[in-house]
Amino acid sequence: MDALPAALATSEFAVVAVAGGVLVRPTHIVERTAPLAIVDVSVPRAVAVRDHPHVHVRTLDDLSPVAASAVVSDAETAVRAATAELIRRLDPSGRRRDIAALRAKAERVARAEAARALGGMDLAPQHAERIEAMARRIAAKLVHGPTLAMRDGDETTERTVRRIFELEQE
Secondary structure, three states, X not given: OOOHHHHHHOOOEEEEOOOOOXXXXXXXXXXXXXXXXXXXXXXXXXXXXXXXXXXXXXEHHHOOHHHHHHHHHHHHHHHHHHHHHHHHHHOOHHHHHHHHHHHHHHHXXXXXXXXHHHOOOOOOHHHHHHHHHHHHHHHXXXXXXXXXXXXXXXXXXXXXXHHHOOOOOO
């Protein structure tokens, strides 16, 4: 809320969709020469800005009942999606766990395949260690892209990476 006046000062358009009282007050609007359009789809209204010559407020009362119902439904859907995305970004602990599982699985596979390849070979320990390290580096490089996709992607991307790398069972 502290950043609201600055955000509105640089905006041309704002949509307000909240429940539970007035959110935007005259004190949030700095003097401006450029127009600002505010659409308030809140029930009850959440914008109490009047008598600002460059600020134009539209509410659900300005729409027909059919259009108002559609606007509220669309706003609720958009707010739910944005809230889910915000929660996902603010609480990445599940992602960290999945990323750790992906990297651990890649390392287990690399170690197992290195051991299988080295089985029966009579190599000096330092040579065997170099081959094992190479296998781990290859595995880390192969999961780097999927790791970034899990970290930065949406929920569908994360689920897809978990499914592709069979992390669901782990």
